[in-house]
Structures are given as structure tokens and as C-alpha cells.
Amino acid sequence: MATEVIKVTINGKGFEVPKGARLIDVCRDKAFDIPSFCYYADLALQASCRMCLVRIEKMPKLQTSCTIICTDGMVVTTQSDEIEKAQRSMLEFLLANHPLDCPVCDRGGECELQEMTFDWGGLEERFTEKKNYHPERYLSPIVANDPQRCILCKRCTRVCDEWMGEDAIEAGGRGANTVIGTYGGWLDCSQCGNCIEVCPTGTLLDGTYRHQARPWELSQTVSTCNYCSDGCQMSLGSRSGDLMRVVARDRYVNGLNGEFLCIKGRFGHPFVNHEERIRMPLIRYKKGGKLIPATWDEAIRHVARKLDEVADAHGPNSIGVVGSPRITNEANYLLYKFATELVGTTNYTTTDAFSLRPFFDNLGGPLATHRDIRYAKTIVLIGGEPEELQPLTGKQMRQAVRNGAANLIIFNSRRIRMVEQAAQFIHILPGTEDAVVLALADKSHDKLGTKQTGIDDGLFETVRQAIADTQGDVVIMFSGELSPEAQALIAQLPQSLRSDERRVLLHPLPLYNNSVGALDMGMMDTGTSAAQMLDAVGAPVRAMYVVGSFLPNQLHNRQAALSKLDFLVVQELFETDTTAFADVVLPAASYAEIDGTFTNNDGFVQRVRQSIPPVHQSKPDWMITAQIAIELEMNFGFELSASAVFREIADRIPAYAGLRYPVLKDETSPVQAKYKITDSRDLSTELTTLRQRVEAMAGSGEKLSEIPKVGHELFKIGTLTDKVPQFHLLASGNPRPETVRVSPLYQITVDAQLVNSES
Amino acid sequence: MSQLLQIQPLSQPVDIGDEVASFSPEVEKEIDRHLAKYPVPRSGILPLMFIVQRERGYLDPPGVAYLANRLRLRITDIWEVATFYSMLNTKPVGRYHVQICKTLSCKIMGEPGITEHVCNKLGIKPGETTTDGKFTVSLVECLGSCGTAPMFQVDFDYHENLTPQKVDQILDSLT
Amino acid sequence: MFIGAIGCEPLQLARVHLENSRTLEVYRQHGGYEALQKVLSSMSPDDVINEVKKSALRGRGGAGFPTGMKWSFVPKDSPKPKYVVCNADESEPGTFKDRYLMERDPHMLIEGMLIAAFALGAKTNYIYTRGEYRYLIDIMDVALDEARAAGLLGDKILNSNFSSEIYTHTGAGAYICGEETALLSSLEGMRGHPRMKPPFPAVSGLYACPTVVNNVETLTAVPDIIKMGGEAYQKLGTEKSGGTKVWSVSGHVNRPGVYELPMGYDDMEKFIMEDCGGMLNGRQLKAVIPGGSSVYIMRAEQVIGKDVRMDYEGLVAGGSSVGSGGFIVMDDSVDVFESTRNLTEFYKHESCGWCTPCREGTDWLVKVFKRIAAGNGRPEDAQLMLDLCDNIEGKSFCPLGDAAAWPIQSAIKRFPEDFRKHLVRSGQNQERLDEVRLT
Numbered sequence A: 001m002a003t004e005v006i007k008v009t010i011n012g013k014g015f016e017v018p019k020g021a022r023l024i025d026v027c028r029d030k031a032f033d034i035p036s037f038c039y040y041a042d043l044a045l046q047a048s049c050r051m052c053l054v055r056i057e058k059m060p061k062l063q064t065s066c067t068i069i070c071t072d073g074m075v076v077t078t079q080s081d082e083i084e085k086a087q088r089s090m091l092e093f094l095l096a097n098h099p100l101d102c103p104v105c106d107r108g109g110e111c112e113l114q115e116m117t118f119d120w121g122g123l124e125e126r127f128t129e130k131k132n133y134h135p136e137r138y139l140s141p142i143v144a145n146d147p148q149r150c151i152l153c154k155r156c157t158r159v160c161d162e163w164m165g166e167d168a169i170e171a172g173g174r175g176a177n178t179v180i181g182t183y184g185g186w187l188d189c190s191q192c193g194n195c196i197e198v199c200p201t202g203t204l205l206d207g208t209y210r211h212q213a214r215p216w217e218l219s220q221t222v223s224t225c226n227y228c229s230d231g232c233q234m235s236l237g238s239r240s241g242d243l244m245r246v247v248a249r250d251r252y253v254n255g256l257n258g259e260f261l262c263i264k265g266r267f268g269h270p271f272v273n274h275e276e277r278i279r280m281p282l283i284r285y286k287k288g289g290k291l292i293p294a295t296w297d298e299a300i301r302h303v304a305r306k307l308d309e310v311a312d313a314h315g316p317n318s319i320g321v322v323g324s325p326r327i328t329n330e331a332n333y334l335l336y337k338f339a340t341e342l343v344g345t346t347n348y349t350t351t352d353a354f355s356l357r358p359f360f361d362n363l364g365g366p367l368a369t370h371r372d373i374r375y376a377k378t379i380v381l382i383g384g385e386p387e388e389l390q391p392l393t394g395k396q397m398r399q400a401v402r403n404g405a406a407n408l409i410i411f412n413s414r415r416i417r418m419v420e421q422a423a424q425f426i427h428i429l430p431g432t433e434d435a436v437v438l439a440l441a442d443k444s445h446d447k448l449g450t451k452q453t454g455i456d457d458g459l460f461e462t463v464r465q466a467i468a469d470t471q472g473d474v475v476i477m478f479s480g481e482l483s484p485e486a487q488a489l490i491a492q493l494p495q496s497l498r499s500d501e502r503r504v505l506l507h508p509l510p511l512y513n514n515s516v517g518a519l520d521m522g523m524m525d526t527g528t529s530a531a532q533m534l535d536a537v538g539a540p541v542r543a544m545y546v547v548g549s550f551l552p553n554q555l556h557n558r559q560a561a562l563s564k565l566d567f568l569v570v571q572e573l574f575e576t577d578t579t580a581f582a583d584v585v586l587p588a589a590s591y592a593e594i595d596g597t598f599t600n601n602d603g604f605v606q607r608v609r610q611s612i613p614p615v616h617q618s619k620p621d622w623m624i625t626a627q628i629a630i631e632l633e634m635n636f637g638f639e640l641s642a643s644a645v646f647r648e649i650a651d652r653i654p655a656y657a658g659l660r661y662p663v664l665k666d667e668t669s670p671v672q673a674k675y676k677i678t679d680s681r682d683l684s685t686e687l688t689t690l691r692q693r694v695e696a697m698a699g700s701g702e703k704l705s706e707i708p709k710v711g712h713e714l715f716k717i718g719t720l721t722d723k724v725p726q727f728h729l730l731a732s733g734n735p736r737p738e739t740v741r742v743s744p745l746y747q748i749t750v751d752a753q754l755v756n757s758e759s
Numbered sequence B: 001m002s003q004l005l006q007i008q009p010l011s012q013p014v015d016i017g018d019e020v021a022s023f024s025p026e027v028e029k030e031i032d033r034h035l036a037k038y039p040v041p042r043s044g045i046l047p048l049m050f051i052v053q054r055e056r057g058y059l060d061p062p063g064v065a066y067l068a069n070r071l072r073l074r075i076t077d078i079w080e081v082a083t084f085y086s087m088l089n090t091k092p093v094g095r096y097h098v099q100i101c102k103t104l105s106c107k108i109m110g111e112p113g114i115t116e117h118v119c120n121k122l123g124i125k126p127g128e129t130t131t132d133g134k135f136t137v138s139l140v141e142c143l144g145s146c147g148t149a150p151m152f153q154v155d156f157d158y159h160e161n162l163t164p165q166k167v168d169q170i171l172d173s174l175t
Numbered sequence C: 001m002f003i004g005a006i007g008c009e010p011l012q013l014a015r016v017h018l019e020n021s022r023t024l025e026v027y028r029q030h031g032g033y034e035a036l037q038k039v040l041s042s043m044s045p046d047d048v049i050n051e052v053k054k055s056a057l058r059g060r061g062g063a064g065f066p067t068g069m070k071w072s073f074v075p076k077d078s079p080k081p082k083y084v085v086c087n088a089d090e091s092e093p094g095t096f097k098d099r100y101l102m103e104r105d106p107h108m109l110i111e112g113m114l115i116a117a118f119a120l121g122a123k124t125n126y127i128y129t130r131g132e133y134r135y136l137i138d139i140m141d142v143a144l145d146e147a148r149a150a151g152l153l154g155d156k157i158l159n160s161n162f163s164s165e166i167y168t169h170t171g172a173g174a175y176i177c178g179e180e181t182a183l184l185s186s187l188e189g190m191r192g193h194p195r196m197k198p199p200f201p202a203v204s205g206l207y208a209c210p211t212v213v214n215n216v217e218t219l220t221a222v223p224d225i226i227k228m229g230g231e232a233y234q235k236l237g238t239e240k241s242g243g244t245k246v247w248s249v250s251g252h253v254n255r256p257g258v259y260e261l262p263m264g265y266d267d268m269e270k271f272i273m274e275d276c277g278g279m280l281n282g283r284q285l286k287a288v289i290p291g292g293s294s295v296y297i298m299r300a301e302q303v304i305g306k307d308v309r310m311d312y313e314g315l316v317a318g319g320s321s322v323g324s325g326g327f328i329v330m331d332d333s334v335d336v337f338e339s340t341r342n343l344t345e346f347y348k349h350e351s352c353g354w355c356t357p358c359r360e361g362t363d364w365l366v367k368v369f370k371r372i373a374a375g376n377g378r379p380e381d382a383q384l385m386l387d388l389c390d391n392i393e394g395k396s397f398c399p400l401g402d403a404a405a406w407p408i409q410s411a412i413k414r415f416p417e418d419f420r421k422h423l424v425r426s427g428q429n430q431e432r433l434d435e436v437r438l439t
């Protein structure tokens, strides 16, 4: 359906614009600048700053262009003495009570109010009265607040409500006494910091970066987040080798996430320059002995010799190679090459929590992009907890419901917070996600599914009907709870559910920044999990090459396996439970120090760019692998360039065919890998197996009624977030400090006990 | 560590705590009656706030927690509303709240004299509470008694055409 | 305090002096609920709207919008519930007529609301009363119970097929909640911020459903319109504004009170000097604010001998407007600088804080007034204030900003000597003040 086109005249020039276009967007699109503070695309209209005034013929008074939908024949003036006076006076009003402390304000240099003031120029200061006073304070360990600087555009309160569904921050008071804040003056929320990001002034401030640097000292590098599988684009701000902060401010970066980031992406970076980073290669010459610093040459030679010895003695399958869903495609690819071409072992895998291999092998429809999710009409979520584990997906879902009236259906064994947005929450028994897939895949199993999930009769039929009634996109999401057969069946659902007026898109919810990429690189092809690999220690595996570390639950009760290895080499940023058993530890460079690519849960292949040089003696993972290979007399031949590795990836892996770094350059239009979509695959065996699986389910147990607490996953202390003191405060329940005027960090002891100001 | 700054009083009430207010069955019934008027519970927020205020003196943290539970709202929702309206108290006030209208008609008909008289009599300034917690005096905007100015309202009771003698009588009769 | 009609038969105030005028019994003895009976037995909703249109009734809340027209904007075919909301937030300084209408004759309001509800197909209706008028809410609740018990409210009213409920609701101290969209926000349990128009409440109001918001006096006029017919009602007033208007008179007159006058009452001078008993203590008239604090202040010279007709057109011609009918009379003891400062403080206190110009502008203006009052005025301050007003007027989100600007603009323009006095007191050159352009 072609959108109708109408004519508008702006400043004497005629334009054709789509019907329904918003005047402020049209003006900006046609390069007529319109100043504004409160207008923010895809948030509820506010129309309170009154900066965007324009003159429209036949309308009384000046009009706010943010609230005007263009009509045919509309004649608009955006520049005139009258308009300039009005706009300048709004700015003057905003500055009246605004303190003139730009020189000490963290936002100075990238403050919209400051820029507007400079742009207008010649602003005479007529306000000579006393300014209203509000003391500075902290709202949480990571949100600092200077209420005096606030211009009440309420972007913060709107993102908190509309993006995050938290409504943790609001305007209190009235008139000139209006202050943005919270009850009790303390923020109990997921601490995403989006309120800080969208604040046009220095009112809400990054408490971890406070008074650390001025924006113009920082070099900005567009890169991809190294936490979850959503793959948010971000700008890394660094100064002389130190990563100072991470933002998604639209002046620096415009990725799939807009200005959205979660707490981990935005505040989880201080591990990069942390003092506990492994500084140099370390060798443990004797089991049970100490790790002793060594040179790179020494260490690489040592590793090569040891691996060679074990392979010679026990055959290639005695070498286990373990990649990681956290490292780049380039690094995983070289590990794959190392394992298959150099060593020739069949024992390789990654430390990912689960594998999406069966899903991708049976893919029956396109992957949904985050944009698709935002504009979807029906969303079905099976298991998972995106608001904690894939926060951007969570945000898109919320906006789809809120701004796009999407119908959200949730199958979950827990009453996750996302339920608040759901039109239908179907509360299933724990561990019965497979039964949901079985019923959705084949309606003859409705009865079985209903019984095993413990839900009311007819619910599967209503869900099927809701999908059938959808005009527009349906997105089906799932997470790690599914068995391989269920993954295969869900992957084929689009084949049976789609129609001419309905796309059915899939959105897997893996846990890590490069879960999908590691899979694409082939590292999960063996079907062996990390735990199985550990169980194979002794026979056949006798030596292991691990990049990253095993997850705590993989290692649980299996430490002995590591100690039994003849030889263990680990590439890591920090000492971990895995390096504790290593014979050689090689210092790896973090995401901020390297070039490469991550593939997110949309299938977008996105660039990781070097922001600072590798800290200490660390090196990119792929380069270390290549050097070990050279020592083992196989030269992969990439010299010092990640882009060359990527070229080979693109040439070898069909889904990546044709991709090059330059093609992936523009974060504003990310490129999706071309996964093979298989039509109507015969899945009768899978169906049978799944049915048996479901029949065998205990079919009893209790539904979990507790609502998971905000941040129970986000604030969890992992190897990386462990290095950020603020996360420890949050993980200890975000205690409200004695005085909110002093950084909470100064109010705790090392073991996160609150300091009493009385003592 | 004793150098840490003290908390400046913010325009916000203190921490919410865990306590939730409870009310007698009659009050609960009254609350039900209000909520029954509206298709959306949130609409009942102002009437309920007045009830909590009547029962507990002001919107104290347990009262706020009660409201949030009862109306299925977040604490922030209660806070943003409570601080918007001038009749809602997020801090304790005296047993009798003397609210003197200071807007134009009252002003020109003798409000300044009445305010002075009240303040002298009680020994406090507008915005303050007597030490025994009995009286709070506030200057408020037009209360719709312009034709019978000057006036004040003690809690919800109108007292109009005030003279110093009448003020004495009224305040003296309050126990 | 006087309460009664001058120059016409009392309509709105017909029963105020009767004993027990609040009771259903007295109301019915004096023709109460006959209009409702008539509507239910012999009229269609469109008939009602047409009568109201013919009556040339204009909203009495301040904006003066033709009521029949407002009612006709409600979409007939909307499947959503519809609401009639009575605006009893009466907080405009100088206005207290709604208070007495409700206090003395609550059933008149109930009858008017029910007729409106019938015309618009509303099943649920609310009376939003300012929180300070708690005793009126109690009065209304008693009256509503009476009406319910008598089959005049609730299911199958007067045994017809028409059912409708009315509930009272309380505000909690916020002038802005008198603005109809802010009132709806408040009724939904939000902060009382105004909302964007369009959509107008008639299309998307309370709970995003079609809603008519009318002032108390507007609704209480409806029973009489039905009883006497729209045309007859209109004839009581002028062609463009029909019927009678209730004025709240306060300030320096001998007989302040609630006055019902025919629209187009001739003239304002007579009204003050005779009807209201003349100036208090025999002092000189200095200024009149005829329509509540939000209208232009008039100088005595604009009233004395000027034959100002008291209706919408007459007052505009005379240099002000009807507004809410809050008629404040000031004698020569009043310093208009101080009175304007007083009102500006009111607007600052009541600005909801949503939009920049009103929030910051009123705050700034109050600070300027304060500085001048403290003896630190500057000759350019008058110009500064006018410019600030100009920057607020027409740019604010809702009319409160305009309402804050108008008193100042008119006061500086019409009483320059009172402002000059304060600027001169600070010992600065006064010539420049004479140059101040006041238009």
C-alpha cells in the first residue's frame, strides 16, 4: 500500500511528504533546523519546552511543530523575527534558574542547552534575581543528580516509563518547584542509565564517570557491546589508553538501539583498565606450582611444545579446543581452524550455556530484527526473561505493546516483569517449555501440552487464533529452556503460520554477545557441550586450549577434570576458576582493545573497533591463536589484520558471503547474515522424540509465583562486573546510604558494609 | 569518616520502609465506596489520600505504602501525585491547620491584619507549627470566600468575615 | 452578604432564600425535576441539544464557549462510554458563585447534569469539586442519595429507559485542575497537568472516552432552558449570550455577594454604585477586575460614565471580559502594583510546571515584583515585565500562562503611575518609564 503524499510549503518552498508526517520531523528532514528539547522520536509527546514554535498560516498563535501533523496545503514558516524572538525567549526562560556552572559540569561540551545558547549567541542576561536552589545528590550508586540544571523536558521520566517499564523516576512538586526524583530520594530500578543518556543537560549524570574527564578530551569509537546477544551499538570514550566511559548518545553513534543501553553496557566497562588484568604471559612449570611471568615467545613456544607432545602421544582427539561466545568471530574462526585444520581434533566447542545449532539447522523463517520487534503486531515469548537478559529486546517489546498496541503473549514458568505488558500471560509449570512448542507445532498435542504445562484448556487454541488473526508481523521468541527437538520445531513454525498478510519472524534469545557468531564459525558443530567436554577429560581429552573460562555451572563438580589434564592453556583477561588450573595463562585483549565482529540475535554482523591499545602485554585472541599455530608450523597468514581473517570467514561461511569490513562500516544500517531458510522440512522424528519427552515430564510440581526482583540477573556479579564496585552495591540490595550527597562508594567498606557517618 | 556531610532536607519524604498502614473495617468500607465510583482504581487516589491523611495525620510512609498496594501503583506514582496538590501533606502538620487566604480580595479586605493577629496569638510564622503540635498556620490561595473576606479555613471549616475578636473566639474554642 | 437577582426574575437563584432549599422536597415543590420529567417523557437527545443551542447559553467557566455547540461535538456513534463532568473546581480568585449554587440548590445541578447526560448518552458522570469545598461535597452526596432514593438517579430514572449515575470527586488544591483537560488528568488519578488539544475532550476525554466538561452554572442553567424553551431563555439575555449570569462580587463595595443579572445588564457603573451599595466607606473607585483574576483590570475611567454593558461583547468593548464573573472592586486605597503582584504570586503558585514559559516566566516575574517592592526597582523593569509577559502569552501550553500575563500587561498599561511610584522610590531616573511603550 503506497502511502498517500501531500503537499506542504515550508519557508516558501514546496515539498511532498507522506500523509501523517509530523511537522518537526519534516522540517528537519528538509534541513530547516527546529530547536527542541522535549521532543524525542517514539516517546509520548510532551510539547512542554515550547522551543519548536513555528508559524502556520491560518492558525492563531505560534504552533509547536512537534505536535502538528502535516495536512495538505499547509503553509509553514520556521524562520522569522517573531519566531526567533519566541525561541530565544524560551531559551532565556530555561536559563533563568539554570546555574552557570558549565566549567564544572560533566555535560559541558555535549550539552544541548549549552550548544543552543552558543548557537543563538548574543543572549543578554536579564535575569538578575536569585536562582532557585536544589542541592546536588546521588539517586543511586550510578546516577548522580544536580536538579538545578534540569529543564524539565521529562525525557528521563518518559524513557524510564516507556522504554524500561519501570517508572522509577518521576516529576514531583509543582510549578517552579518541580523536581525530577523519586520517593525517598533513592532509585530502586534496573539502573540502565538511559535517563542519564537522554538528558539534554547535566542534570542526570553518570556517577561512575563523575568529574573524570571532559567530553572533548575523549576520542569516541563506535563499537558493539560485549555483554548480551542484543548487540547494542555504543561509543567508547577513551583518553590516553584509558576507557573512560561508554555512551550511546546519538551525536556519536546511531545503532539499532538508538540511545538505549542497559546497566551492563553502559556501566560494566571499568574492567577494561582494571588493575587485576593479567599483565603478561604466565607459566606454571610444575603442577601445583606458581604461575611465573614469562615472555610471549617463551610462553608460545611452551604451549606449542606441550600441545605437540600430547597430540603425538595420544592422537589429535586428545586435544580439546574451547572457544567462547564472548570473543569475536575472528577469534572463534581461528580456533575452529586451529582445531580442525591444524590439530585435526573433533573435540571442540564453546563455553556457551546452550547451543542454537538445531534451531539454525532447521530455520524456517527469517530472524526478526529489533526494528521488526518494535513494529510487530503479535509477539509470543516462550521462556526466557528478556528484561534481564536481553534488555534491548525487552525495550522493543514494551514499545511494541505501548506505542504500537502489539499483542504480547508470554509462556513462562515465572511471573517475569514483562508480564505487566502482556495481553496474555500463560503461567506454565517449571521445565515444561517443550510442551508449549509441541502443542504449537501440532495441535493434536494440545491436550498433552495443556496437561503437562498445567494450564487451562483452550489456551493454545487462543494463541493460535491470535496469530491467525494478526495482520502484520508475528515474532516468536524463545530462550535456552528448549530441547534440541523443540528448537527444530520452533524454527519451522513460520512455515505453517505465515500467510500473505503475515510474516512470522523468529527471535532466539541466546545469552552472550557472540553466541550466534561462535555458532556460525562452526565452534558448536560437534554437538558437544562444554560440560561434556570436561567429562571427556582423561579419555580422550588430555590437553585443553581454552579461550575465556568455563561458566561456574559447567565447572560445578568438575574442577577435578581440569586438574587431571596433562596440559591446560587459557587465554583470559583475569584470573578465574579456570586459570587456577592452567599451566599457561595468556593475557588476552578485551573488546575495547581489538578489532573484530560480533553477530547478534538479529543475525546482524557488527563491528568491534579498537578504542585503546591492548593493555599491558595483552594481545587479541585471534592473534595469539595464529602465533601458536605458527609455532606449530602452520601459518594462517593473516599478519596483523583482523579484516583479513574476516575476509576468509566471508569466503568460507555461506551466510557471511560477500561481507567485508567496509560493508559493515555503517552502524546505522546493520547487515544481517544470510542464514539458509529451509522450507517444509520433515520433522516427524523430532516430533515423536519431543512427544516422548513431553509425555515423560513429571507433569506436577508448583508454579512459581514470586516476581523476580529487578536486576536479579543484571546485577549478578560475573568476572567482568566483579571489577565494578557499583555492581557490588547493587548486588547487595542497593542500600540507601547515610547521605545522598556523597557518592555511595565512599560510604561502603571493602566488604560492601555501609559506613555510618556517625562513627 | 565523621567528615561526611549531613543530608540536606530534600523536598521528598524519607525512605519508605516495610511497614504498611492498616485501617478499621469502617474506613476500609469508606475506601471501597470511593473506589466503586471509578472504572480505574487510580482515579480514587485523591479521595484515598485524604482518608489516609485524616487517619494518620499526613501521608506517612506506611500510608503511602498502603495507597500503592491498594491502588496497584508504584510508590513513585503516589509521590508524584502527593507532591503536586497543595492540600496533601507529605510532612506532619499540626492538629489544626489554619489556612489563611492571602489572595487579592482577602488581601484588600484585611488579610494582613488577620494574619498578624493569628501569628501573634500563636507565636509562630506562616508555614510553622506550634511547639505543642496543635496549630499549623499557612497562607493559601483563594478559597472562594472573596465576598465574605477576610477568611480562613481551619482544616475543612470555613470562617468568614473575620475580625480579630472572631479569630480569638475561634482559636480559643479549638481544643 | 447579598445573594439575589437584579434586573431580572431570579432563575439560578430562584430558590436560594427558601428554607431547606437544599432538600429534594423543597426543590420539587418549586418546579424541581419537571424539566427532567419533560425531557424523559417527550424529548430526544437531539431535541435537548437543539434547545440548548437556541438558548445561546455560553459556558460560564470562563472561556464562554457555546454550550450547545460543545455538546454537538460528542460523536453519536462512538461505542465508548460517554461522560459528563461538572467542573466545580472554582478556584479563580474572586469567584465564588458555584459554591453558593451548590450549597443552596444542589438538586438544580443534579437535574442539569442528568439532562446533559441524557442529551449525550452518558451513563456515568462526575462532579469534580475543589478539595477545599469539602462541605459542598457532603451536601452534594446527601442530595445525590436523596435523588437516588426517589428514583431520580441511577437505574431507570423516573421509570424511563434512561439510567445514569452521578458521583462526587474531590480535588486537592490545584487551580490548574479547573482547566478542563487538567481536570480530567486529575480525575484519572494523575498529576493535574493539562493535555494536548486536539483531541478535544468531546472526542477523547476522561479515560480517552467522549466527555463534556461544563461549569456548575452552565449546567444549572439547563433545567430552566428546558422548562421555558431555548428561545425564551435566550431572550432574557442578548442575541449572542442568552439568559442570566451569576456574578461574584467582592472587594470594596458595601454589598458584596452573589448577583444574578441578565446578560447585557446596563451598566457596570450603576451596578457598582447602586446595586452593590456603592463604594465601601465612601471612597473613590479605582479599579475593577470584572471577570476573575485572569481578565484585564479596568480603570475607574473605563467604567464611570462609559456605559459598559455586562455581557461578553460589552465587556470586550469596555476593555476586559466576562471570564468567570469574579467581580473585584478596588478603591483608591489599593496599590495596583501590589494587587498585580498578589495575582502574579497566585499564578506562580498555581502554574503546573509543565511548560517552560509559564513555569519559568511566572517565577521570574514574582522575583522581579519582589525586588521592586524591596526598593531595588530599575526603570527598565516595566519594560522587562511587559516583555516577559509577551514571551509567555500565546506560547504556553495552556491558557494559564496567558492568564498570568494579562493582569500584568493591563495593569502596567492602565496604571503606570502605580508602577512608576515603585520604580521612582528607588531613586532612579523616571523619564525612561514614561517612554515605556504600553501597547
Ligand SMILES: Cc1cc2nc3c(=O)[nH]c(=O)nc-3n(C[C@H](O)[C@H](O)[C@H](O)COP(=O)(O)O)c2cc1C
Binding pocket: C058, C059, C060, C061, C062, C063, C064, C065, C067, C087, C088, C089, C090, C091, C092, C175, C176, C177, C178, C179, C180, C181, C213, C214, C215, C216, C218, C219, C398, C399, C400, C403
Ligand atoms: C487555568 C484555568 C482554570 C480554569 N478554572 C476553571 C474553574 O475553576 N471552573 C470552571 O468551571 N472552569 C474553569 N476553567 C475553564 C475550563 O477549562 C473549561 O473551559 C470549562 O470548565 C468548560 O465549561 P463551560 O463551557 O461550562 O464554561 C479554567 C480554565 C483555565 C485555563
Ligand code: SF4
Binding pocket: C176, C194, C350, C351, C352, C353, C354, C355, C356, C358, C359, C396, C397, C398, C399, C400, C401, C402
Ligand atoms: S501554561 Fe504551562 S506550566 Fe502553566 S499551567 Fe499551563 S501547562 Fe502548566
Ligand code: FES
Binding pocket: A035, A036, A037, A038, A039, A046, A047, A048, A049, A050, A051, A052, A053, A064, A065, A066, A067
Ligand atoms: S519540542 Fe515541541 S514543545 Fe518541546
